Amino acid sequence: MKKQFILFLFIIGISIILKAFVFSVYHVISGSMKPTLLIGDKVLIKKIFLSNDNIGKPKINPGDIIVFKSVDAIALGDKKYIKRITGMPGDTVKIINGLLIRNGSYEKKLNLIYRKTRHKIIDESDFRIQFLKDVIFPGNKEINYSILNFGPLIIPKKGMKISFTHENKILYRSVIPQYPGNPKCKDGSELLQNGFYCVEKDYYFVMGENYFSSKDSRYWGFLPEENIIGKACFILFSLDPNKKGLRKIRWNRMFRKIE
Numbered sequence: 517m518k519k520q521f522i523l524f525l526f527i528i529g530i531s532i533i534l535k536a537f538v539f540s541v542y543h544v545i546s547g548s549m550k551p552t553l554l555i556g557d558k559v560l561i562k563k564i565f566l567s568n569d570n571i572g573k574p575k576i577n578p579g580d581i582i583v584f585k586s587v588d589a590i591a592l593g594d595k596k597y598i599k600r601i602t603g604m605p606g607d608t609v610k611i612i613n614g615l616l617i618r619n620g621s622y623e624k625k626l627n628l629i630y631r632k633t634r635h636k637i638i639d640e641s642d643f644r645i646q647f648l649k650d651v652i653f654p655g656n657k658e659i660n661y662s663i664l665n666f667g668p669l670i671i672p673k674k675g676m677k678i679s680f681t682h683e684n685k686i687l688y689r690s691v692i693p694q695y696p697g698n699p700k701c702k703d704g705s706e707l708l709q710n711g712f713y714c715v716e717k718d719y720y721f722v723m724g725e726n727y728f729s730s731k732d733s734r735y736w737g738f739l740p741e742e743n744i745i746g747k748a749c750f751i752l753f754s755l756d757p758n759k760k761g762l763r764k765i766r767w768n769r770m771f772r773k774i775e
Contacts, residue, residue, distance in 0.1 A: 539563065540746065542583050542598055548724035548731070549598060550633065552581070556755040557769065559583075559598065561746040578604055578618065579625070581748040581774055582722070587690075587736055596745065599732050602626065603721025605673035605741075611666035611734075613639075614727065626725075633727040640664060653737045656686050663727075663734060672719040672738060677712040690737055691715060717741055748774045 544557040553559065561583050564576075576582065578601055586595045602616055602623065603609040610617040614634050615627045637645065645662055652661050661667070670676075672691045678684050685692065692713045719738035724730025733739060754769035 539749075540583075541752065542596065542748070544598065548726050548729060549581070549600070550726045550729075551629065552600075552725045552774065553598065553751075554754060554766075554769070556757050556766070558752045558754065559774070560749045560752050562749050563746040564744055576601060576604075576720075576744070576747060578602070578607075579623075583745045583748065584722070584739060585743045585745060587739060587743060598748065599722035599724050599730070600626070601720055602723045603669075603671045603733070605671055605718035605720065606676065607671045607721070608668050609666075609671065609721050610668040611664065614664045616723070626723075629725050630727045633725060633729075637664065637728065651735060653733065653735055654686050654689070659683065659686055661734075666734060669721075671721050672715045674715055674718050676715045678715060680711045680713065688713075691719065720744070750774055 540561045540563060542559045542561050544553050544555055544559060547555055581598060581600050583596055583598045586597065603618060607619055614630060614637065616623045616630065640646075640662060645664060648663055650657075652663055652666070654661070669687065672678070672688065678688050678692060680692075718741040720741065721733040722739055723732045723734065751769050751772045751774065753771075754766035755764050756766055757764075
């Protein structure tokens with residue numbers, strides 16, 4: 517009995533350590549990632565840790581699904597979101613007629629999903645597109661982006677030089693620190709003397725699978741690397757919020773690998 521109790525405590529201790537330092541569970545509460553993830557899915561997340569010397573650099577690839585902290589913590593609080601990476605640092609992303617292009621190539625797998633989730637939106641004349649015009653990144657009418665036609669937009673990468681053109685100041689205002697007319701920004705970083713800013717960290721572009729019902733980088737812009745919490749591994753189990761009892765359990769989604 518004593519050995520069993522010790523073993524029990526050992527298992528509990530290991531579970532706590534794994535949850536604190538290696539894995540966590542994300543509860544899907546919106547339909548922004550349908551059909552890949554459904555409301556009620558419990559997703560295992562492998563945590564990612566960053567350090568100043570790049571040890572522990574995120575092993576993230578295009579197409580990975582990640583959990584991250586809100587970019588606007590002041591307005592949204594300490595909320596966490598789950599989306600798919602559609603643009604890596606330094607990539608060029610573009611959307612033409614609702615289809616995603618990364619570095620000049622169509623993302624075939626994602627575009628097949630997007631075709632199914634665009635709710636029969638045909639072109640820019642659709643009233644839903646017009647309604648969203650003012651909230652699409654960068655929220656400025658001089659940059660005429662929409663949910664159907666967006667970019668081309670280069671994702672900021674550490675070391676990338678951004679020239680201080682009028683357009684760049686609009687597109688990269690969240691990346692370029694405000695500066696009071698001198699070579700040093702408010703955060704102490706150096707500005708290049710010839711009218712360029714050298715980006716100091718990596719950023720990502722993320723999107724949800726549910727094309728028309730996902731508030732993602734198309735709305736709020738670039739995701740800083742330090743906001744990334746971890747990468748989704750697989751669905752542990754899933755509960756249908758619209759059903760009761762055993763029918764509530766989605767048995768076919770248990771331990772399903774996320775792709």
